[in-house]
Amino acid sequence: NAGVTQTPKFQVLKTGQSMTLQCAQDMNHEYMSWYRQDPGMGLRLIHYSVGAGITDQGEVPNGYNVSRSTTEDFPLRLLSAAPSQTSVYFCASSYSKENRKLFFGSGTQLSVL
Amino acid sequence: DQQVKQNSPSLSVQEGRISILNCDYTNSMFDYFLWYKKYPAEGPTFLISISSIKDKNEDGRFTVFLNKSAKHLSLHIVPSQPGDSAVYFCAPQGGSEKLVFGKGTKLTVNP
Numbered sequence: 001n002a003g004v005t006q007t008p009k010f011q012v013l014k015t016g017q018s019m020t021l022q023c024a025q026d027m028n029h030e031y032m033s034w035y036r037q038d039p040g041m042g043l044r045l046i047h048y049s050v051g052a053g054i055t056d057q058g059e060v061p062n063g064y065n066v067s068r069s070t071t072e073d074f075p076l077r078l079l080s081a082a083p084s085q086t087s088v089y090f091c092a093s094s095y096s097k098e099n100r101k102l103f104f105g106s107g108t109q110l111s112v113l
Numbered sequence: 114d115q116q117v118k119q120n121s122p123s124l125s126v127q128e129g130r131i132s133i134l135n136c137d138y139t140n141s142m143f144d145y146f147l148w149y150k151k152y153p154a155e156g157p158t159f160l161i162s163i164s165s166i167k168d169k170n171e172d173g174r175f176t177v178f179l180n181k182s183a184k185h186l187s188l189h190i191v192p193s194q195p196g197d198s199a200v201y202f203c204a205p206q207g208g209s210e211k212l213v214f215g216k217g218t219k220l221t222v223n224p
Contacts, residue, residue, distance in 0.1 A: 004156070033212065035214075040122070040216065041216060042119075042202065042214050042215055042216030042217045043157070043202060043214040043217075044214075045211055045212065045213060048211065048212075058211055059211070059213070090156050090157070092156075092157075100145055100147060100162075100204075100206040100212060101147065101159050101162070102149075102157075102159065102204075102212065103159075104156030104157045104158065105156050106154075106155055106156050107154070107155070107156055
């Protein structure tokens with residue numbers, strides 16, 4: 001049982017490049033979400049999904065897209081990377097939106113030059 | 114509008130003493146309160162939670178207290194151990210699907 005798996009662990013991009021951060025969970029969780037962690041800012045919600053085919057915006061959605069075609073996968077797409085998107089990204093999941101205990105992946109450290 | 118405030122960015126205590134981490138919230142719709150612990154280079158992990166119908170929940174060395182009238186909760190760690198050194202996030206929930214977190218308090222337990 002792998003839990004929540006994020007890839008890659010590290011990534012360096014140039015401004016304007018696009019990329020996809022992958023997130024997969026094998027716990028059959030309905031709820032999945034993406035957070036970014038910045039110094040002094042804590043964890044801020046980017047996007048979330050309460051089930052396959054359903055996504056919604058969090059606190060800081062601009063510059064990011066998500067989709068949820070399967071229960072297991074919830075990729076985060078950076079459309080045109082900017083230095084302000086340099087951050088550590090965490091994917092998290094829970095059994096449902098009502099069950100609030102989140103399981104987190106180990107994170108992706110992204111640098112945009 | 115910051116719904117969740119952890120006003121102490123850092124806290125340093127001696128091994129064996131009590132650590133008290135505080136969290137204040139503004140949204141009266143919150144009905145479930147979680148604490149997460151995060152080590153460097155790892156994802157946060159769930160530590161302890163409390164429902165709004167209770168004012169105290171204890172799990173080993175960790176106790177969470179909830180004061181609904183003051184919209185305040187605290188996490189007590191007794192006795193503190195060096196392995197408790199981490200960042201602790203308060204995460205009140207309820208009334209929304211958006212699960213929000215406080216900014217975190219970095220706890221350092223000195224041997």
